Amino acid sequence: MKTILICDDDVHIRGLVKGLLSKEGFKILAADNGAAAFELLQKEMCDLAIVDVMMPIMDGYLLTSKIRKLYDIPVILLTAKSQIEDKEKGFESGTDDYLIKPFEPKELIFRVNALLRRYGNSNEANVNLGSLYINKKRYEVKINNKTFILPLKEFELLSFLAAHPNQVFTRSHLIEKLWGLEFEGDDRTVDVHIKRLRERFSDIADDFSIKTIRGVGYSLEAENA
Structure with missing residues (x-):
């Protein structure tokens, strides 16, 4: 049984979400602020977190950032805000998906199941590209034998580009492939994740890099591809 935080x-949102997901067969842990949620994570394993943005004590952005540093689980942010700046801040903190309140119950269930399916997919082949090795079963990235655990969307994006080296992909293609047709964000989401990947690896890997193809999109260029 999967456990969802x-x-x-x-209290009404917590009750609604708990009722919806309990009927789907999930075990539910619930907290009314970010600090309490983080304490629960330290005590019990969870498979996914659904986090509100505006909360007392510790807001959703900070909680998501702390989850990203210590736990390898997907996060869905709930918010009443729809401005692109708020979405960008959410993705920069490490969230995997974004849902605007009020939301349709079926949409929440769909997004939860979709994230868990993508997160749990361990059947794809690993990627070995020069100094870069990606273990898709363990969600690990190794560069020169140093191991990195990335947020899910960064891992999926790097894995996809590395599996197709020296090929150019448009932002819309990457959105469709990795976020799905139902994604309501815009192309800047891809830009944010590319920026984070570059910041992580630009100084430690010299045989591959993610290039911007002006007016088109992105390509992972590798010497040994």
């Missing part, structure tokens, strides 16, 4: 200071 719900963190929202609105």
